Amino acid sequence: MSQVVLDSGIFIASVYPETLTFEAKGLLHQLQEAQITLHAPTLLRYELIAVSRKAVYQKRITADEGQIARDQRMSYKLAEQYNRPTAYDAQYLALAERMACAFWTADERLFNAVKVNLPGIRWLGNWNPTA
Secondary structure (H helix, E strand, C coil): CCEEEECHHHHHHHHCCCCCHHHHHHHHHHHHHCCCEEECCCHHHHHHHHHHHHHHHCCCCCHHHHCCCCCHHHHHHHHHHCCCCCCHHHHHHHHHHHHCCEEEECCHHHHHHHCCCCCCEEEHHHCCCCC
């Protein structure tokens, strides 16, 4: 595995305190050590900004901390295929499918919805530091 797609939840959990922060930091470190190339759709930067803004608004982080965050048709098809309410998650699925590589997500519901048909999907909650 020389490349992998990661969803925004993993990047977010590696920066902000989240349920899977330990796993996110560990996975990113492991991938960096293995010199795995990380990929995400362009949508990632917009998701990071939205999440950061919401966290600042909710006063979960400071405004300074919030500053760290600054194939549409295929994603729609995948969202429809897996009965997802939006096409956001499907952006990541489409990129991983196009690149024929693994896709890591922090979204357990997404993982459960597509794992049978997309064996390359990995859930952050199943990350094992010894693997």
